[in-house]
Amino acid sequence: xxxxxxxxxxxxxxxxxxxxxxxxxxxxxxxxxxxxxxxxxxxxxxxxxxxxxxxxxxxxxxxxxxxxxxxxxxxxxxxxxxxxxxxxxxxxxxxxxxxxxxxxxxxxxxxxxxxxxxxxxxxxxxxxxxxxxxxxxxxxxxxxxxxxxxxxxxxxxxxxxxxxxxxxxxxxxxxxxxxxxxxxxxxxxxxxxxxxxxxxxxxxxxxxxxxxxxxxxxxxxxxxxxxxxxxxxxxxxxxxxxxxxxxxxxxxxxxxxxxxxxxxxxxxxxxxxxxxxxxxxxxxxxxxxxxxxxxxxxxxxxxxxxxxxxxxxxxxxxxxx
Numbered sequence: 001x002x003x004x005x006x007x008x009x010x011x012x013x014x015x016x017x018x019x020x021x022x023x024x025x026x027x028x029x030x031x032x033x034x035x036x037x038x039x040x041x042x043x044x045x046x047x048x049x050x051x052x053x054x055x056x057x058x059x060x061x062x063x064x065x066x067x068x069x070x071x072x073x074x075x076x077x078x079x080x081x082x083x084x085x086x087x088x089x090x091x092x093x094x095x096x097x098x099x100x101x102x103x104x105x106x107x108x109x110x111x112x113x114x115x116x117x118x119x120x121x122x123x124x125x126x127x128x129x130x131x132x133x134x135x136x137x138x139x140x141x142x143x144x145x146x147x148x149x150x151x152x153x154x155x156x157x158x159x160x161x162x163x164x165x166x167x168x169x170x171x172x173x174x175x176x177x178x179x180x181x182x183x184x185x186x187x188x189x190x191x192x193x194x195x196x197x198x199x200x201x202x203x204x205x206x207x208x209x210x211x212x213x214x215x216x217x218x219x220x221x222x223x224x225x226x227x228x229x230x231x232x233x234x235x236x237x238x239x240x241x242x243x244x245x246x247x248x249x250x251x252x253x254x255x256x257x258x259x260x261x262x263x264x265x266x267x268x269x270x271x272x273x274x275x276x277x278x279x280x281x282x283x284x285x286x287x288x289x290x291x292x293x294x295x296x297x298x299x300x301x302x303x304x305x306x307x308x309x310x311x312x313x314x315x316x317x318x319x320x321x
Contacts, residue, residue: 030225032156032167040153044169047223047230052140057302058087061134063188066292068241082131087305090137092320094308097131100124103308104133105318117314132188134297139233142186143219150177155277161222161231161298168280171219178215182237190215190239190293213241220280234296236281240289 033039051057063082086095092105101112102124109130111120122130155170173181181187190213215237222232275282286292310318 032158032225033153035153035156037153040156040169041151043167043223044151044153044171044221047221047228048140048143050228051136051230051299051302054303056087056089056305057136058085058300058305059134059136059297060085061132061295061297063132064294065191066286066294067191068286068289068291071286072288084131084133086133087301087307088136089305089307090321092307092318093133093135095133097124100126100128101308102130102133103310103318104135105320108318110314110318117310117317119317135186139186142181142184146173146181147177155280155282157277157280159222159279164231165225166222166231167225169221169223170277170280171221173215173217173219175214178217178237179212181217182215182239187235187237188293188295190237191291213239215239218281222280229302230299232296232298234280235293236295237293238284238286239291239293240287241291 033043061082061084065079067079082097084095084097086093088094092103094101094103096102102120103110103117109120109122110117111124111130112118113125120130124130150173151171153169154172155168157168159166159168182190217235217237220232220234220236221230222234223229224231275284277283310320315321
């Protein structure tokens with residue numbers, strides 16, 4: 001009997017060893033999955049499942065906008081990059097935008113005004129509009145509902161993020177899938193942002209619905225090769241709008257624009273020769289009728305973050321536990 005049990009245990013151990021990835025030689029990084037492989041798909045799915053399982057954490061986001069109309073006009077400025085620091089616990093999200101604090105939960109928002117929490121729909125202290133605020137649970141639900149064919153990893157590269165080795169895996173969305181993601185609101189609108197550029201369509205008031213823009217969107221997942229945690233989620237979306245000739249521009253603010261990339265020298269994008277990739281995105285020069293959104297989220301304190309201390313009456317306004 002003991003011999004039979006020992007044999008079963010040995011067979012199970014051998015099967016587990018065959019399923020496990022081969023250990024990397026000492027001093028070398030583990031081998032990454034190949035692009036367009038089932039292993040690469042599972043690599044990303046596992047990281048997303050872990051993020052959902054944590055249920056809490058902190059994040060910092062940066063949103064950059066490259067407006068086609070401003071670029072084509074040769075204007076030396078554009079919308080400023082928008083930075084937001086925050087965190088989440090289940091369905092509650094709290095954030096700080098340029099020193100202005102706010103909390104969202106269950107379809108309501110509170111902003112801290114003169115030291116007090118006050119009900120607001122979309123404005124912060126001083127009446128400033130609230131920026132796009134990342135909601136991890138909403139993004140995860142949106143990504144989960146995308147068709148399976150969009151979740152193939154088209155590009156894999158090794159990288160580092162704040163000194164940690166990571167695998168950078170990229171999805172590519174086109175056509176209706178990219179439009180569905182844009183319409184979902186899980187990412188900022190292309191052409192939106194704190195910078196104050198407003199576009200008025202020439203068809204407004206004519207009872208006609210303008211044609212929808214086309215999107216080509218890349219989603220990059222930076223996964224810690226040791227822990228499997230998602231360190232960063234980044235998106236780059238090219239919006240092609242055929243209505244570029246029939247719009248007016250109202251500029252409400254000026255700024256730098258152009259999301260900065262840490263740890264590496266910034267290079268000009270190219271429009272000739274084979275496409276090269278950098279930090280999860282292809283280096284593609286936008287066309288004259290293309291606006292570009294660049295958005296990134298860095299994660300930390302996964303499973304550890306605590307929400308701001310809120311009085312009981314304030315929590316009741318949010319209908320939060």
